Amino acid sequence: xxxxxxxxxxxxxxxxxxxxxxxxxxxxxxxxxxxxxxxxxxxxxxxxxxxxxxxxxxxxxxxxxxxxxxxxxxxxxxxxxxxxxxxxxxxxxxxxxxxxxxxxxxxxxxxxxxxxxxxxxxxxxxxxxxxxxxxxxxxxxxxxxxxxxxxxxxxxxxxxxxxxxxxxxxxxxxxxxxxxxxxxxxxxxxxxxxxxxxxxxxxxxxxxxxxxxxxxxxxxxxxxxxxxxxxxxxxxxxxxxxxxxxxxxxxxxxxxxxxxxxxxxxxxxxxxxxxxxxxxxxxxxxxxxxxxxxxxxxxxxxxxxxxxxxxxxxxxxxxxxxxxxxxxxxxxxxxxxxxxxxxxxxxxxxxxxxxxxxxxxxxxxxxxxxxxxxxxxxxxxxxxxxxxxxxxxxxxxxxxxxxxxxxxxxxxxxxxxxxxxxxxxxxxxxxxxxxxxxxxxxxxxxxxxxxxxxx
Amino acid sequence: xxxxxxxxxxxxxxxxxxxxxxxxxxxxxxxxxxxxxxxxxxxxxxxxxxxxxxxxxxxxxxxxxxxxxxxxxxxxxxxxxxxxxxxxxxxxxxxxxxxxxxxxxxxxxxxxxxxxxxxxxxxxxxxxxxxxxxxxxxxxxxxxxxxxxxxxxxxxxxxxxxxxxxxxxxxxxxxxxxx
Numbered sequence: 001x002x003x004x005x006x007x008x009x010x011x012x013x014x015x016x017x018x019x020x021x022x023x024x025x026x027x028x029x030x031x032x033x034x035x036x037x038x039x040x041x042x043x044x045x046x047x048x049x050x051x052x053x054x055x056x057x058x059x060x061x062x063x064x065x066x067x068x069x070x071x072x073x074x075x076x077x078x079x080x081x082x083x084x085x086x087x088x089x090x091x092x093x094x095x096x097x098x099x100x101x102x103x104x105x106x107x108x109x110x111x112x113x114x115x116x117x118x119x120x121x122x123x124x125x126x127x128x129x130x131x132x133x134x135x136x137x138x139x140x141x142x143x144x145x146x147x148x149x150x151x152x153x154x155x156x157x158x159x160x161x162x163x164x165x166x167x168x169x170x171x172x173x174x175x176x177x178x179x180x181x182x183x184x185x186x187x188x189x190x191x192x193x194x195x196x197x198x199x200x201x202x203x204x205x206x207x208x209x210x211x212x213x214x215x216x217x218x219x220x221x222x223x224x225x226x227x228x229x230x231x232x233x234x235x236x237x238x239x240x241x242x243x244x245x246x247x248x249x250x251x252x253x254x255x256x257x258x259x260x261x262x263x264x265x266x267x268x269x270x271x272x273x274x275x276x277x278x279x280x281x282x283x284x285x286x287x288x289x290x291x292x293x294x295x296x297x298x299x300x301x302x303x304x305x306x307x308x309x310x311x312x313x314x315x316x317x318x319x320x321x322x323x324x325x326x327x328x329x330x331x332x333x334x335x336x337x338x339x340x341x342x343x344x345x346x347x348x349x350x351x352x353x354x355x356x357x358x359x360x361x362x363x364x365x366x367x368x369x370x371x372x373x374x375x376x377x378x379x380x381x382x383x384x385x386x387x388x389x390x391x392x393x394x395x396x397x398x399x400x401x402x403x404x405x406x407x408x409x410x411x412x413x414x415x416x417x418x419x420x421x422x423x424x425x426x427x428x429x430x431x432x433x434x435x436x437x438x439x440x441x442x443x444x445x446x447x448x449x450x451x452x453x454x455x
Numbered sequence: 456x457x458x459x460x461x462x463x464x465x466x467x468x469x470x471x472x473x474x475x476x477x478x479x480x481x482x483x484x485x486x487x488x489x490x491x492x493x494x495x496x497x498x499x500x501x502x503x504x505x506x507x508x509x510x511x512x513x514x515x516x517x518x519x520x521x522x523x524x525x526x527x528x529x530x531x532x533x534x535x536x537x538x539x540x541x542x543x544x545x546x547x548x549x550x551x552x553x554x555x556x557x558x559x560x561x562x563x564x565x566x567x568x569x570x571x572x573x574x575x576x577x578x579x580x581x582x583x584x585x586x587x588x589x590x591x592x593x594x595x596x597x598x599x600x601x602x603x604x605x606x607x608x609x610x611x612x613x614x615x616x617x618x619x620x621x622x623x624x625x626x627x628x629x630x631x632x633x634x
Binding site for chain 2: 014042043045046058060061062063064065067108143146147150151154159160161162
């Protein structure tokens, strides 16, 4: 008979989410629901009537971890709507900023997943904060990569967390010749470290993959070879940066996308019938508690060609680099493979950057109300912002962020895994839940159903 | 080095009215010319995972955090707090593996001061832009307290800010009395 277990809140990611899992007698997940419980906010509503300069700044504040992706996607959605082409050097600065952010983000994700993994040849799980070798030097390397990412981002974007340099129509200012050299030196140093770090992480991940069982809170849990497999397909708009026109990326057509209500996808009211006090941290939800993912889930379900899809590093590698490994380990390996790529591409962009070139478009139109969109390949996947600007006022704005895409896909990927490993599968998506939670929802007939899901 | 000897961080979300106090103070401070060993950063919501976990105690000696804090005073009042004064869970980094608070990890190696301002309204989870008037008026005094904390004499600007304070536009806390 099936039992219901709930892990709430999930840990080691940004925001609040939970896992509600229907499991069989052997503890294998029959149906999994991963849902956001961060309350719905209304950034789309707040944006209406503001200037195109304000909205990307507002958008970048919805989340503590991906302001750069939101800032860039927001700005480019405005540019797409007003039909403004930005100079090449402005583009290069944005590419550098975005890639630096990606390098920083992968390093951060390493810290998150390391405690799930084992030091090869031992039964010891990795504690990234231990002062002992070999982990100590890995942690130092991770910190240095984060530092390099932030420093380059700061030079290209003006500030390292909330970039102040982006403007609708280009960038506020170009960097100096010295700053370019500094970015170049840092990127070269970062490339070497990224190589080492990716090699280390992939070795540790492969070691994990070969195990028959893993330890979770003192429980010996069998490790299935198909952990995290799903058949939902992938979506990516570019190997590195993103796209804001059908011409650049014909496979991302906004008309093939729609968003549906969560209650068609999530399970209804249930009672918790399995409780495990040993599960880290602090045990699972108490027996007898009522749960209702349909009503508690705070996001809509975005679909592409009628199905939820995966976005993120593996989606990019599958689409553009013939990567074919499935499952949670494959996903983490793909993320590590993006390490070096992001530095190689960054070096190319720095090479191409002309510090004395102009970075602002000669003419920035006021907008005629056409629909514009920009998909930015954020570290976690495709971050799509949609905007309509008329007479320098935003008439419509919407954000479709990476983790929203991944909620339903990851829920499908949970099936067949032991419930104790559900969080391991979830972390493979490097979720960022707080920005995944603010959507306008369409029903399956493309009708506007709800502006807000929580009453 | 990304973060120098003295780091001033504004935390909070401008989308929740007075929660934007930290970033607003930083915006004003970025107009000042400060010594090379000082860096001011608008951290937004990213303080824990972008900054507090990345400070190197061998380089950074002083950390000043500007944020709102509820200590039961009149809105716009500012207070200097220590890490020990913070309630459990403050600046929790969702990215740390044991949910440890990153400030607890570094507080013995780095001198941390939190400058908290009593908010008038925080609209979480609803969005609202702009600080309330009383909190807006606390900005000049907060900057003066920060500069005093990091030992920077900003000459005439300080004097002007002091005058404003004496005119009663902003209240100061006991520990920040002028010399």
